Amino acid sequence: MWRFLQDRRRLNGLLWQLLVVGIVIAGVGWLWSNALHNLSVRRISTGFAFLGREAGMPIADSWIAYSPKDAYARAFLAGIVNTLRVAVIGIVLATVLGTLIGIARLSSNWLLSRLAGVYVEVLRDVPLLLQLLFWYVLMQGLPAARTAWKPVDGVFLSNRGLVLPSVPIEGANLWVIGAATLGLIASYFLRRRLIAQQMADGRTRPLWPYALLLVVGLPALLSWTLAASWTVTFPELRGFNFVGGLTLAPEYFALLIALVTYTSAFIAEIVRSGIQAVHVGQWDAAKALGLRRSFMLRHIVLPQALRVIIPPMTSQYLNLTKNSSLAVAVGYQDIVSIANTTLNQTGQAIEAIALIMLVFLTISLGISLFMNWYNARIALVER
Known part of the structure; x- marks a missing residue:
């Protein structure tokens, strides 16, 4: 009797799940059919054939060869590369800066710990968009190329951006x-x-x-x-601009600084809490052995703290990647900006939005898979 009731419950549960899945599929099908009908009435073509047409849009800051005569597919590829430029470099810099700030918050030096605390509290409480606009306006207020700041030989900072020597x-x-x-x-x-x-x-x-x-x-x-x-090629001022070297456009530079400083404030708190999660006995045992504090932190405490740090750190990496879409606010041409321009030129709204979603979904899943793999490798295994 009990087995019969269990089988009946499983059958009822399976039927309810199939019913819910069927309703969802029917809803998505209706929405898709309705969208196709409305597009057909307005004589708007559907599909991704537009990717093979000439884009005709300029991209001022691209790391791959591109011209307005290239196809939309090439423009989207340039936008993806620009998004990855911000996401990958931003993650590395935010991790380094956030780790240093988090360790500084636990410093025995009163002034250093208080400065780190002010850094964290101020940057976490100011909206990211406001910080982005602040850095962009600050970049626009820098001197012109002819009177650019030269902090180091071969490095120039002006309203044209940061110019560095390059290979x-x-x-x-x-x-x-x-x-x-x-x-x-x-x-x-x-x-x-x-x-x-x-x-x-x-x-x-x-x-x-x-x-x-x-x-x-x-x-x-x-x-x-x-x-x-x-x-190594060094930049030279010719006329009103620099020739040679590597130029970081003000839009890219402002976006990178805003993302790094904002995200590093959250990472700093994650690192601080992770270090504090390590039992105080680990510190006492290391001190009893006469080890230096830097050695204890690097070889004893941080390896154990990583098991607490990695999961929330993954969320911050994902947030930084998704927040890079704010580039449209300062005119940096990432995948979102290029998709918006494509949408306005072709009217392919559904396809353009779908491409944006696909790009960010792929990047986010890649980050999640890597971080989950790393978290599994450093996890404690009971034997």
């Missing part, structure tokens, strides 16, 4: 950079193997000769073989 990256350079990246990955796995061998037999094995060969030696040999050029 032209070509095909041979990319191969060398790829070899160095693979060398870093190989060094990481080699380090894990050496540590495992040390735990087995107690013998220490130096990593630096292998790392030097993998990260420096082989890429240098490849660079010599391919005759890669690493000549």
Whole structure:
């Protein structure tokens, strides 16, 4: 009898789930059919065939080759690259700055900890859009290119943006950079193997000769073989603008600063709470061994705090990526800005919005998968 009741409950639950799914599918189908009908009445074409047409829109700041004669697909690709420029660099800088601020809040130095506290409270309580506009207006108020600030030789700061020395990256350079990246990955796995061998037999094995060969030696040999050029080009003022070097446009620079400072304030609190979550006995045991505070923090406390820090840190990375869509407020041409221009030119509203959603969904899922994988690797495993 009891088994019959259990089977009946499962059947009822399955029927209700199928009913809900069917209602949702029917609702989505009705909305889609209604949208197609309204578009047909207004003689607005549907589909993604417009991506092959000439865009005709200029993109002032693009890291890939682009001209207005290129197709909309190329313009969208340039917008995706511009979004990734902000998201990836912003995540790295916000993590470093937020970690330093979070550690500073726990400093025994009264002035340092109070300054860090003011930084966190002020930037967390001011809306991000307001901070973005503040930095953009500040960039516009800088001197013109002819009277640009020159804090360091070869570096210029003006209302045209930040101009830095650069190394032209070509095909041979990319191969060398790829070899160095693979060398870093190989060094990481080699380090894990050496540590495992040390735990087995107690013998220490130096990593630096292998790392030097993998990260420096082989890429240098490849660079010599391919005759890669690493000549640094310095910017020069010609007329009313700079020639050569790497120029960070004021729109990009303002957006990056606003995102980094705003997100770092939240990351600082996450780092501070993560460090405080480590039991005080860990600090006492390390002090009893006579270890320095910096060594304790780097090798004992932070590795344990990461298990508390990583989950909320993932949310901040996702927030920074999504907040980059505020670039439209200062005229930086990311994927949202380019999709809006495409929408106005072609009338393909549904397709343009769908592409924006797909891009941000893909980036967010990529960040989540990587952070979840890393969180699983550092999790404590009971045996």
